[in-house]
Amino acid sequence: MAEPLWRWEALLAATGGAVAGDSPDGVSGISIDSRTLAPGDLFVAIKGDRLDGHAYVEAAFARGAVAALVARSALAQIPPQVGPLIVVDDTLAGLEAIARAARERSGARVIAVTGSVGKTGTKEALRHCFAAFGPTHAAEKSYNNHWGVPLTLARLAQSARFGIFEIGMNHAGEITPLSRMVRPHVALVTTVAPVHIGHFPSLDAIAEAKAEIFAGLAADGVAILNRDNAYFDLLAARAREAGAGRIIGFGSDDRAEARLLDAAFKEDGSQFEADILGTIVKARLAAPGRHLVENALGVLAAVAAEGCDVAVAAACLADLTPPEGRGARTTFETPDGPILLIDESYNANPASMRAALAVLGQVPRSRFGRRLAVLGDMLELGAAARELHEALRDPILAAGVDKVYACGPHMARVYEALPEAQRGAYAATAEELAPLVLEAVRAGDAVMLKGSLASRIGPIVAALKERLAGRGGDP
Ligand SMILES: Nc1ncnc2c1ncn2[C@@H]1O[C@H](COP(=O)(O)OP(=O)(O)OP(=O)(O)O)[C@@H](O)[C@H]1O
Ligand SMILES: [Mg+2]
Structure with missing residues (x-):
């Protein structure tokens, strides 16, 4: 053995x-x-x-x-x-005791990721990039909670050179013990946005809860923070208080040390040039969206902070594809033309909803004449739910969405706020909406489906896929 x-x-x-x-x-x-x-x-x-x-x-x-x-x-x-x-x-x-023992015996460099959105995607990108430099350990799923983090840490082999950990939370105080268990050398915060805000008095309180990632930061550890986010200063201050030896900002801001210089956002991915701590790199992402470029800057900053070759890491980014339910794309070729499915059914919050709508807005009209958005409620937004849903009207229109198919009590508000021409159909539940979507989708459509997991958009994606595959793609 x-x-x-x-x-x-x-x-x-x-x-x-x-x-x-x-x-x-x-x-x-x-x-x-x-x-x-x-x-x-x-x-x-x-x-x-x-x-x-x-x-x-x-x-x-x-x-x-x-x-x-x-x-x-x-x-x-x-x-x-x-x-x-x-x-x-x-x-x-x-x-947890096994997890602590794993951390104790390990010689691995440890990188922890938190943030309101993009943790799993960033974790996957880090895993993929660091694997180019040595044996790299990370969870196969979004294991980021009170059992997911200790389980992932307990599985850390002694031979691993890098360990990547996603740490999440729904409430204040949850990240502190997990960070102390993981004791990261590098702590990366993707962004701060109103996610699970129903559990918090304010967005400031969410930022403070994310700052708990620094509770276990190793002495002279590195904090990697979104320079374009309004909470950069707060997070930087908290990192410093926790003893961070270095703070690296990533983003478009002139003061970002991992700075976006140039980017082309296309339907099938993005190309960008960035200055990563003084090294100019060019990279290509196979999945579209500005948000993924932002996450990638954080990833390259972590690579540079670890003293690894950012050009090698940048090349690794090219073959990453989005995980299931987080933007995975399927094109069905039908006799009358293609149909594009963008599966965002894994979850939804105001930040990821905007990002997904923007991606739908990049789909070229030349290939897909209609843009359909199938939207379910964004949950856990508490008293802010109404306002945050109503605010989706503008990004929907800005993305040039032709028809919205909506379900759930919160999405009803968005639906009603839309111009008549953009209203596809509304139903109280996803189950009732599904047949209306199946009926509506036709050749030449790009369909983006998104909602919180519990709003059950996933089954609509499955039904649509089955229908399109089963009928030879002829809807
Ligand atoms: N920086 C970002 N800004 C906005 N949306 C983003 C960003 N990064 C990723 N997303 C979108 O957010 C969704 C969730 O991504 P991901 O699963 O990586 O997040 P997560 O933070 O791990 O979520 P969870 O809290 O459920 O574990 C995806 O649809 C993705 O496209
Ligand atoms: Mg996750």
Whole structure:
């Protein structure tokens, strides 16, 4: 067996747990989900909001787990002799302990990303770029919360040279403990925008919560901040207070050290030239949108801060494609012409909604005569919801959207505020809207679909794809 991710003794030392059953040599991975567990993993039974992992211990062993980390209080519900167990009082605390041990033993350079939007995309870009310079570890998904971050850190192999961590939050105070666990050498804040503002008294409070990323910043660590964002000064001040050795701004602002010099934003991607801490680089992104160029400047700043070759990293950016539901594009060729689907159904907030509308506005009329936007509610905006929804009217019109198909109580306001000509259809729910969208889409359309996950735009995307693929693309 290759060197295991964790030797058994190290897991016992980290968790302080008691052993029940045999002692394996070690584990090759860590999992909290019996459905995706890989043979050789340690299964950590976590009690979540809906499910309790302790009900799946047997299933985990059946899939090839070599051991499980379980709570003493749950022992009665675990079949006897099911396999080697590490027994602790609290399994999430156990996972956090393994995570801290991973950080302790690691020689990796650690980069943490937070921000109101773009964390996962930026994490992926960092992973992709840093992989050119050495073994790079990052979560395969948007694991950014109280279990996602410790899980990702606990999976950090000792051989990794770079570790990339996404840290998110819905409420004040959530990032601090995660940052202290990850202890980043470089902390990158993509931007501050009104996302989850329903949980906050103000946008200032959101900025302060993002600044918690500096709580665990390594001594003389680097803060990478959006120079064009109104909260640059506040974040820079907080980073300095936390002991940051260097603050790097990225953006278009003249004072940005990672500065955009020139850019061409096209329908199928962007090209740009930037000055990254004194090195001039040219880069190409395969996905369109100014927002992705901004994120890329932050990524290149992180590469430069780590002393790696920014030209090499810039070349790596060219083959990144957007993750599912975050701008992934599919073109269906039909006998009467193409149909472009832009899938933004993973989530929505005022910042990403504007970015997605702007991208739709870049689709060339020569190829796609009509622009359709299928929009669901942006959630978690609290008292600001009405105003933030109504404010979408202008970006919709600015993007030259021809027809809007809307659902949900908040989008009703946007819909009603639109000129008659731009109104495609409105329905109370996504389920009711779906058939209207399927009926409306025709050859020559570019369709962008976006809403908060819970507004269920995803199923409309799936239905549309099935329809277009199933009928040979002839809608
Ligand atoms: N800098 C940006 N400004 C505006 N929108 C952005 C920016 N970066 C990414 N987006 C858009 O925001 C959406 C979400 O991107 P991503 O999943 O990377 O964000 P996230 O911060 O990880 O979200 P979550 O909080 O759900 O984990 C995508 O549709 C993407 O196109
Ligand atoms: Mg994410």
